[in-house]
Amino acid sequence: MNYIKHLNGVYSQFSKDNRLNPSHISLYIALFQLWNYNRFPNEFHINREELMKFSKIGSKSTYHRCIKDLSHWKYILYSPSHNPFKGSRVKLFQFKTSDSQEMDLNYPISEQALVSNTNINKQNINFIKLEAIAKEKLILDFFKKEKYPELEAKKFFNHYQGIGWKVGGKSKITDWQATAKSWMLKAPEMNLSVRAQSRTNDPNALPLDHFQDNLHVNQNKRYDIP
Structure with a gap:
């Protein structure tokens, strides 16, 4: 199983599928991580509470809708269980990157090579990087939809990526679109504050805070002038 090619393939498909929303993508990423932890079996059992925690989905109705959508759209094969003592089963189809970025939904997972334990830490690091790439893509698309410059989208992503997606460095962001x-x-x-500061050329000026209340007052006052 080449998980890099798989993720590249599925991200390529995500970008072309307008039916998906962030909850679908978040749930798929959580399923992939569990699949990874289980060393890519043909199918595996899932726990709803665990998946909702991993995917940051707070509503049971949203969770059930998204997992049924992913199954109906052939990203996964979902077999719900009506036994409270036995979890539902999920099978993930393989996505692979080719020159034409096509996907293969029918490739049997059981024929894939398993990843050795020595590569798990390296996989998790690369997985985090790929997750960040997917998040940046969502943000760029959102800013484009709102007719805002791509540069501002990148500033927004880099700022919050650097502080762990927290408000004021404390509480986690629950609605990134509103933020x-x-x-x-x-x-x-x-932008006005930046231009005002550049005019003052004050080497001792404090760095600007994006969320501070900037009144654009000239700090270099001359009291000898009426």
């Missing part, structure tokens, strides 16, 4: 819209509203203020 992004707030960023868009405050961006003109920030």
